[in-house]
Amino acid sequence: MTARSTRRTTAAHSRLAAVGALAVAGALMLTGCGDQTKDTKDTDKSSDNASSASAPLAGKLPASIRDKGVIRVGSDISYAPVEFKDASGKTAGIDPDLAEAMGKQLGVKFDFQNGTFDALLTGLRSNRYDMAMSAMTDNKNRQDGVDPTTGKKVGEGVDFVDYLQAGVSIYTRKGDTKGITSWSDLCGKKIAVERGTVSEDLAKAEAKKCPGGKTLTIQAFDDNQQAETRLRSGGADAVSADFPVAAYAVKTSGGGKDFQIVGDQVEAAPYGIAVAKDSTQLRDALKAAMDAVIKNGEYQKILAKWGAEDGAVKQSAVNGGK
Numbered sequence: 071m072t073a074r075s076t077r078r079t080t081a082a083h084s085r086l087a088a089v090g091a092l093a094v095a096g097a098l099m100l101t102g103c104g105d106q107t108k109d110t111k112d113t114d115k116s117s118d119n120a121s122s123a124s125a126p127l128a129g130k131l132p133a134s135i136r137d138k139g140v141i142r143v144g145s146d147i148s149y150a151p152v153e154f155k156d157a158s159g160k161t162a163g164i165d166p167d168l169a170e171a172m173g174k175q176l177g178v179k180f181d182f183q184n185g186t187f188d189a190l191l192t193g194l195r196s197n198r199y200d201m202a203m204s205a206m207t208d209n210k211n212r213q214d215g216v217d218p219t220t221g222k223k224v225g226e227g228v229d230f231v232d233y234l235q236a237g238v239s240i241y242t243r244k245g246d247t248k249g250i251t252s253w254s255d256l257c258g259k260k261i262a263v264e265r266g267t268v269s270e271d272l273a274k275a276e277a278k279k280c281p282g283g284k285t286l287t288i289q290a291f292d293d294n295q296q297a298e299t300r301l302r303s304g305g306a307d308a309v310s311a312d313f314p315v316a317a318y319a320v321k322t323s324g325g326g327k328d329f330q331i332v333g334d335q336v337e338a339a340p341y342g343i344a345v346a347k348d349s350t351q352l353r354d355a356l357k358a359a360m361d362a363v364i365k366n367g368e369y370q371k372i373l374a375k376w377g378a379e380d381g382a383v384k385q386s387a388v389n390g391g392k
Contacts, residue, residue: 125177127362130355135200141180141352143169144199146187148293149264149311151318151376152205152341153182164314164376165203168233171368172359186292188266194346195225201345201356205312207268208232208342208391218271229349230342231356232390234373234381237335238269239316240308241301244330248307252333258284262297262306265290268337269310302328314378321377340383340390353388360386 128136135141145165147153153163161182169180182203185193190202191212208230211218215227240261242250249255253272257280263269270290277286289306291297298319300306311319313335320329343360345353363369364385373379 125175127175127355127358128177130351130358131176131178132349132351132355135178135352139178141173141176141178142198142200143180143182144185144190144193144202145182145204146190146264146293147182147184148295149187149205149315150322151378152312152314153203164234164372164378165205167372167375168360168363168369169203171363171372172356175359175362176355186266187264191225191228191344194228194344200349200352201343202228203343205236205315205341206230206344207236207312208340208389209268210392212344213389213391219274226347228344229347229353230340230344230389230391231353231360232340232342232387233360233383234341234378235338235383236312236314236341236378236381237338238272238310239313239331239335240310240333241316241320241329241331242308243301243304244327247330247332250308250332253336254279256286256308257281258286259307260287260289260305262289262291262300262309264294264297264311265292267311268339269312272337273310298323298329308332314376314381317377339392340387341381342389342391357386357388 145153147155147161151163153161153165156162166180166182169182173180183199187204190199190204190206193199194202206212210216213227213230215223215225217224240250240253242248248259250259253276256273256276261273263273270288273286273288277288280286289297289300291300294309294311294315297306297309297311301309302323316331320326320331323329343356345356364383370379370382373382
């Protein structure tokens with residue numbers, strides 16, 4: 071709504087500028103003189119004002135990104151409804167829609183580039199991406215560059231711009247729960263997860279609690295679609311994923327006949343856009359853009375479109391994860 075209003079204002083301004091330019095040109099033809107340098111400066115100023123109106127936060131971006139007009143986004147595009155390829159092959163979902171709305175504020179395009187989830191932060195550190203946006207939970211380990219399994223530091227860590235709250239859920243084949251109602255029921259079972267996710271971390275932590283003779287078998291895959299395929303075929307007893315993903319799978323897979331969620335979601339935490347520690351200007355620009363999208367109402371419409379309204383936040387935060 072706000073964006074459409076802004077475009078109308080900008081268009082009207084451009085039309086008025088065009089009328090003024092014609093009047094100046096006519097005066098110069100009649101008199102044969104005039105300050106053409108002043109006219110050029112006025113035109114440049116008019117263009118700057120129009121650009122500012124259409125992308126009010128463009129000036130907050132680093133000049134290198136603003137000049138390119140593109141932000142490179144690392145993302146595992148297989149995690150519906152957060153990000154996935156639709157029937158036409160287009161990248162769709164919550165994250166791409168939010169990025170597009172932010173792009174209107176910043177005057178840039180967000181170029182989503184597909185990668186495996188557990189390699190996204192490595193790609194960010196190597197400057198393959200400017201940011202990572204992929205249903206990534208903001209937590210202290212990722213902020214500090216610590217491996218959650220070993221507790222050892224493996225990198226310099228990242229900063230996050232938080233934009234959504236989500237917990238973790240378990241789902242099984244519909245009508246075949248194997249008696250699973252919570253994480254403690256997984257001992258002696260097989261669970262499929264996406265590699266590098268909080269679900270994998272939780273499964274590893276739970277496996278350590280299992281008594282002898284009741285091993286929890288963890289099957290880790292490159293993406294959640296592979297994990298769901300294993301569950302569907304009977305090769306696993308359950309899958310764990312973020313609640314929005316689990317809910318979407320239950321609703322859509324097999325027309326709603328394949329899966330069911332068991333138990334409550336746990337470990338509710340913020341999703342964050344990850345940026346390198348030294349990219350503070352980009353981080354702050356992204357936060358300003360997300361706050362603008364929340365304020366103008368586009369954020370709420372996007373979450374409603376994908377059934378994720380329960381995870382809405384009132385404003386973004388930097389490194390809000392624990």
